[in-house]
Amino acid sequence: xxxxxxxxxxxxxxxxxxxxxxxxxxxxxxxxxxxxxxxxxxxxxxxxxxxxxxxxxxxxxxxxxxxxxxxxxxxxxxxxxxxxxxxxxxxxxxxxxxxxxxxxxxxxxxxxxxxxxxxxxxxxxxxxx
Amino acid sequence: xxxxxxxxxxxxxxxxxxxxxxxxxxxxxxxxxxxxxxxxxxxxxxxxxxxxxxxxxxxxxxxxxxxxxxxxxxxxxxxxxxxxxxxxxxxxxxxxxxxxxxxxxxxxxxxxxxxxxxxxxxxxxxxxxxxxxxxxxxxxxxxxx
Numbered sequence: 202x203x204x205x206x207x208x209x210x211x212x213x214x215x216x217x218x219x220x221x222x223x224x225x226x227x228x229x230x231x232x233x234x235x236x237x238x239x240x241x242x243x244x245x246x247x248x249x250x251x252x253x254x255x256x257x258x259x260x261x262x263x264x265x266x267x268x269x270x271x272x273x274x275x276x277x278x279x280x281x282x283x284x285x286x287x288x289x290x291x292x293x294x295x296x297x298x299x300x301x302x303x304x305x306x307x308x309x310x311x312x313x314x315x316x317x318x319x320x321x322x323x324x325x326x327x328x329x330x
Numbered sequence: 331x332x333x334x335x336x337x338x339x340x341x342x343x344x345x346x347x348x349x350x351x352x353x354x355x356x357x358x359x360x361x362x363x364x365x366x367x368x369x370x371x372x373x374x375x376x377x378x379x380x381x382x383x384x385x386x387x388x389x390x391x392x393x394x395x396x397x398x399x400x401x402x403x404x405x406x407x408x409x410x411x412x413x414x415x416x417x418x419x420x421x422x423x424x425x426x427x428x429x430x431x432x433x434x435x436x437x438x439x440x441x442x443x444x445x446x447x448x449x450x451x452x453x454x455x456x457x458x459x460x461x462x463x464x465x466x467x468x469x470x471x472x473x474x475x
Contacts, residue, residue, distance in 0.1 A: 231457040235343025235401040237450040304460040
């Protein structure tokens with residue numbers, strides 16, 4: 202049965218939000234890399250996964266996520282502690298690791314969204330590809 | 331995905347690193363310059379760059395622009411370096427005691443600057459390429475169904 206159920210809509214909304222979060226995280230990392238030699242720069246990071254623990258708890262206890270619980274989750278960029286100029290250069294390799302990881306994560310989310318579309322397409326075409 | 335801002339951030343980082351490379355090249359090119367065209371002594375220069383903040387109004391429209399939009403060069407200043415005095419009595423620019431004042435360029439420091447600038451530039455290019463790959467992959471969504 203492939204009706205657009207409540208949980209299905211929630212899943213799509215969650216994947217879209219994760220995509221937005223990955224795009225935002227890319228911006229934070231790109232900003233850190235652009236400011237390797239900037240004075241008085243505070244490195245940025247994304248706050249998103251921390252907020253998902255509440256949703257995970259809802260799934261564990263009630264077996265589903267309500268739209269209101271989902272609406273409270275919002276990925277945002279936060280700034281870290283001040284670092285001396287140039288000291289970020291030492292962490293540049295770690296930023297690049299995060300960058301590649303984030304790009305792969307983004308593409309896997311897109312793949313998941315794409316596959317979900319394929320399932321619907323299969324249903325619409327009466328099982329023919 | 332607002333890929334334009336990601337491109338802009340990486341491009342600003344590349345611009346800053348290119349300015350640093352220009353200044354490093356200028357310092358190295360003038361290692362043996364006894365004076366500049368206007369007659370003053372040449373002093374090694376240093377690029378000052380800071381993080382660029384998003385426009386205040388745009389920050390009301392999106393949370394992303396609130397937290398910086400890349401890097402920018404705010405100035406090129408003279409470095410605090412004493413001239414290197416070399417004893418060359420026959421030199422036309424020599425002073426009364428036979429010493430010529432060469433700029434206090436630190437060749438080793440400049441080379442280290444050069445390497446770190448190149449690496450930072452490459453990191454910005456890597457970020458730009460990742461943004462491009464992500465944006466192009468997003469365009470493929472639903473294309474095969």
